[in-house]
Amino acid sequence: MTPDRPISELFAQRRPLRSLEFFPPRDDAGIASLRATAGALRRINPDFVSVTYGAGGGARGRTAQISAMLKTDFGFTVMPHLTCVGHSRAELNTLAGEIHAGGFRNIMALRGDPPRGATGFAPAPDGLRYANELVALLKARHADFCLGVGGYPEKHPEAPNADVDLDNLKRKVDAGASFITTQLFFDNMVYYRFVEKCHARGITLPVIPGIMPVLSLKQIQRITQMSAAHLPPVLLKRLEAGGDNADTVEMVGIDWALTQIRGLLANNAPGYHVYILNRARSALALAAGLAA
Numbered sequence: 001m002t003p004d005r006p007i008s009e010l011f012a013q014r015r016p017l018r019s020l021e022f023f024p025p026r027d028d029a030g031i032a033s034l035r036a037t038a039g040a041l042r043r044i045n046p047d048f049v050s051v052t053y054g055a056g057g058g059a060r061g062r063t064a065q066i067s068a069m070l071k072t073d074f075g076f077t078v079m080p081h082l083t084c085v086g087h088s089r090a091e092l093n094t095l096a097g098e099i100h101a102g103g104f105r106n107i108m109a110l111r112g113d114p115p116r117g118a119t120g121f122a123p124a125p126d127g128l129r130y131a132n133e134l135v136a137l138l139k140a141r142h143a144d145f146c147l148g149v150g151g152y153p154e155k156h157p158e159a160p161n162a163d164v165d166l167d168n169l170k171r172k173v174d175a176g177a178s179f180i181t182t183q184l185f186f187d188n189m190v191y192y193r194f195v196e197k198c199h200a201r202g203i204t205l206p207v208i209p210g211i212m213p214v215l216s217l218k219q220i221q222r223i224t225q226m227s228a229a230h231l232p233p234v235l236l237k238r239l240e241a242g243g244d245n246a247d248t249v250e251m252v253g254i255d256w257a258l259t260q261i262r263g264l265l266a267n268n269a270p271g272y273h274v275y276i277l278n279r280a281r282s283a284l285a286l287a288a289g290l291a292a
């Protein structure tokens with residue numbers, strides 16, 4: 001299995017990177033549809049794609065399955081996500097070994113959200129409590145892993161304040177992370193202020209802005225509630241004006257995301273990461289809108 005190039009080498013080329021995020025589907029029909037999405041997205045040649053890691057159950061094995069499929073059948077550079085949820089250190093070491101043996105050299109290292117129904121995060125027996133510990137474990141297991149970590153321009157919901165959250169981000173950087181991908185946000189000013197604060201803390205790694213083209217008002221209200229991302233009133237009004245017409249709402253979402261990305265790239269963002277929700281249409285429309 002040919003090992004992937006570390007994403008840090010792509011950053012060294014000093015051109016904006018485009019990455020897309022998939023989640024593992026629940027069933028075979030979902031996998032067939034994801035294959036169609038992946039096939040359509042090959043045309044826009046993303047620099048890398050990532051595959052989320054579920055909170056528990058069978059979905060976890062599917063991250064490995066989908067990552068292997070996207071690498072082998074579609075030729076993408078794939079970054080599987082990995083979380084601490086429910087895993088002992090020994091299990092995480094085994095998973096790290098499997099990922100490495102599969103030829104993957106890039107991992108998004110996360111603490112993870114508590115499983116549905118749980119009130120807060122609790123580490124597994126002999127498990128890890130914070131993502132910086134996972135970064136350290138993975139680097140100790142395989143020094144050639146290139147690790148991404150999550151950043152929160154609007155603060156992680158559990159952090160008492162933004163300064164403490166930045167201190168904790170710095171721990172992940174110091175443990176060996178190579179880049180930061182942000183939680184979704186809809187107002188670029190939030191990102192610019194975050195990057196400034198990172199610099200003030202001595203965090204100089206690339207900060208990839210995470211962009212989600214809205215697909216439905218209900219869905220984005222749920223997601224923003226969970227992530228504490230702020231939905232600007234103008235965007236909310238436009239989405240409400242789209243009413244029940246799914247196509248109109250999707251167009252509003254793509255238009256907003258396109259404007260965001262143009263602004264970010266004009267202001268020297270190191271690229272952009274699209275939360276595509278396994279849909280090709282918005283990613284293709286964004287790529288077309290950005291073609292120069």
Ligand SMILES: Cc1cc2nc3c(=O)[nH]c(=O)nc-3n(C[C@H](O)[C@H](O)[C@H](O)COP(=O)(O)OP(=O)(O)OC[C@H]3O[C@@H](n4cnc5c(N)ncnc54)[C@H](O)[C@@H]3O)c2cc1C
Binds near residue numbers: 053082149150158168
């Ligand atoms: C780009 C991206 C991709 C994601 N993909 C997934 C996924 O695939 N699967 C999934 O389940 N979730 C995913 N998430 C969600 C993520 O798991 C949650 O936001 C989770 O609640 C925090 O994960 P983290 O890695 O940022 O945690 P951490 O960096 O560990 O932070 C969690 C909280 O603890 C605090 N903290 C961190 N370190 C310390 C420390 N050493 N001491 C004290 N406090 C500390 C932080 O301030 C924060 O409030 C993703 C998030 C992002 C931004």
